Amino acid sequence: MALPTSGNRNLNTTNFHLPYDSRLVDRAKSMRQNPTPAEKKLWRGYLRTFKFRILRQRPIDHFIVDFYCAALKLVIEIDGESHSTDQGKVYDVERTRILEGYGLRVVRFRNDEVLNHFESVCQRINEIASTLGSAE
Template identity: 55%
Template sequence: MNYLPYNKNLVPRAKELRARMTLAEKKIWHDYLRNFEHRVYRQRPIDNFIVDFYCPKLKLVNEIDGDSHYEENAQEYDRQRTEILEGYGLKVIRFTNAEVLTNLAGVVILIEELLPPNH
């Protein structure tokens, strides 16, 4: 599918989230994704969600999960959300705040390993 539904009603919230990125989001953005070889959007509305980082060229979504994502209801919500996003042909990868803050080099390696050849 080439078309991703863009929910313009989420734009104000996305702008707010961009202005208030978590420490882990700031780290991966400033130290890696901001200068990624393909354009990456921060806090991008897709369907009824706002994804943390989205690279349209690679159809790649990077999610940086804080502690709230590990509560029982949140895990089910994230599973359903990932399933919907994958239904649009997107690859969704998730990292914890701790992974980004303590092992950014490892996170970068994992992202690079997931990239298609000749990306």
């Protein structure tokens, strides 16, 4: 089965990793060093010690996902205001479609959810992880 891509074929591929655009590696590193307040809270308060290994700002295809768990094939996105615009919503639908084409589950939370309803966000991630972890 051919994996979907966003059109450009400048992707590095291996048998062990999802394809990624190597030009995004430096940007991803910079984003890890400068997280948004919501990303920082979720990482430090929950995902850093999560029962499955979580990677931050991981290039996949032509995107950089906020958090990625390879064991669960789970992408966790923390969305800021730009995702609320019509253009942002269209972009997110296409991005999610491409990521799901790799067999990944994409879950999204808004910044305000992470900052103001932290416990329920963590509970939801735990429930998703339990479901995905038991499917293996």
